[in-house]
Structures are given as C-alpha cells and as structure tokens.
Amino acid sequence: MSLSRNPALCWLDVETTGLSDQDHEIIEICVVSEAGMFEKKFKPLGLCDPGAARVNGYTPELWEAQGAEDWTLDDLLEIGKIIDGKIPAGCNVSFDLGFLSAYYARARDAEPDFHFGLGKSGSASRARA
Numbered sequence: 001m002s003l004s005r006n007p008a009l010c011w012l013d014v015e016t017t018g019l020s021d022q023d024h025e026i027i028e029i030c031v032v033s034e035a036g037m038f039e040k041k042f043k044p045l046g047l048c049d050p051g052a053a054r055v056n057g058y059t060p061e062l063w064e065a066q067g068a069e070d071w072t073l074d075d076l077l078e079i080g081k082i083i084d085g086k087i088p089a090g091c092n093v094s095f096d097l098g099f100l101s102a103y104y105a106r107a108r109d110a111e112p113d114f115h116f117g118l119g120k121s122g123s124a125s126r127a128r129a
Contacts, residue, residue, distance in 0.1 A: 010031060010083045010086030012083070012097070013091065013096060014028065014029045017049060017058070018049035035082045036082045037082070042068055043070055076103060076107050
C-alpha cells in the first residue's frame with residue numbers, strides 16, 4: 001500500500017539509548033506522512049546502553065560527524081504537524097509511540113500551554129491552549 005493511497009497513515013521510526021521511555025532517550029527519529037517528513041539525529045544527554053548501541057549503531061563520534069543536534073520544542077512541534085490526526089505505522093509502533101509520548105509529556109510539563117496526546121484510535125492530536 002502506498003502512502004499516497006492512504007493519507008491517514010504516518011510512518012514512524014525511532015532509535016533510542018535503551019528500552020525504557022522514562023530512563024532512556026530518542027537519539028534518532030524519522031516521521032513521514034503526506035503532510036511531510038522529519039528526520040534527525042539527536043545528542044543524548046546520558047549514556048547509551050551497549051545493547052541499544054549494537055542495534056542502532058550509535059557512537060558519539062558517528063553522531064557528531066553526522067550533525068546530531070539537541071532536542072528543541074520546535075522539533076516536537078514539527079513532528080506534531082506531520083503526525084497530527086494520522087494513524088501511526090511502522091515496525092514497533094507501540095515502542096516508538098511510548099518514547100514520543102514521553103517526550104511530549106515532558107514538554108507539556110516544561111511548557112504548560114503545550115498539549116499533545118493520542119486519541120482512542122491511536123491517531124495523534126495536538127493543540128496549543
């Protein structure tokens with residue numbers, strides 16, 4: 001099925017520093033829908049679990065050479081525009097959404113007027129108060 005035939009889909013993939021969305025970080029993300037594409041590597045604040053590094057290929061030197069950046073609220077807003085109202089699809093969607101949801105929750109704690117949530121269907125919704 002091509003994306004153009006089902007504009008309600010959003011393809012999502014994240015690479016992380018470990019398995020816990022509360023203790024580990026997203027270090028790479030790619031989000032694609034008919035609304036656009038967002039792909040970026042991020043500098044982790046903490047250490048990467050060796051098992052995760054074996055899976056995603058992370059080394060500090062590689063991420064630095066490939067232009068890894070710090071996370072910003074603008075990154076989350078841009079991702080939100082791409083996935084807003086879409087049905088997430090991918091290889092391990094529940095894992096990826098768990099991490100992304102944790103990031104939006106932290107942003108909401110830091111910026112009280114920022115809201116991002118997942119609807120009952122699993123589609124994303126975003127609003128600013």
